[in-house]
Amino acid sequence: VVNNVKRPQQLGNVGESGIDTSWYKPDGSINYPPNNGAVPGTEVNITLKPGTTLGRYGNIGEKSNFVTQTGADASKLALPPNTNPAIYQEFEVIKEIPGTIQAEIAPWGGSAGGGLQYELPKPILQLIKEGYIVPK
Structure with missing residues (x-):
């Protein structure tokens, strides 16, 4: 156990x-789910533009680099069991973030998936420190 x-x-x-x-x-x-939690074939390399708002459930660790759309339904995000969905934060993109992988979230761990995830090219804390995003 x-x-x-x-x-x-x-x-x-x-x-x-x-x-x-x-x-x-x-x-x-x-x-963690295979393919970084993405439904295979749905991954698109995008550049997040200034003014975009992103959401994040749970605490932010040193390596945390996954975010979602603001207001996303937590039940569609396949959140790990150590993620507290009551902790929710939003971030605004200040500078373009190229190399972001957008994908549909695959079912995993009892979640139906179907939400949208963004895998950032750097950890959230580093993007804040470098001025790419700011907490709202």
């Missing part, structure tokens, strides 16, 4: 806490 969730080999897909156990590797670490 890891964090009160039984591993997939122990109990189907849903653990005692109701969390889909496909989110966990046998060692208890997070098992």
Whole structure:
């Protein structure tokens, strides 16, 4: 048992806490979806333009580089179980951000997917520090 969730080999897909156990590797670490969470074939390399507003659920770590559209339905985002959907932040793009990968979110971990994700070319905290985005 890891964090009160039984591993997939122990109990189907849903653990005692109701969390889909496909989110966990046998060692208890997070098992992120394949293809960076994107539906294969939906990825488009775009440049985010100044004035664009982005949303983010959960805390921001040093490597966090995924955001979504503002007001996106959290149930369509395949958020990892360690993400608190009550924590929501918005950011405004100040300088163009080339090399952003936009894609439809694949179903994973009990989520139907279907939302839109943006994989930023740098971590959010670095983009803030470099003046590309600002918290709203």
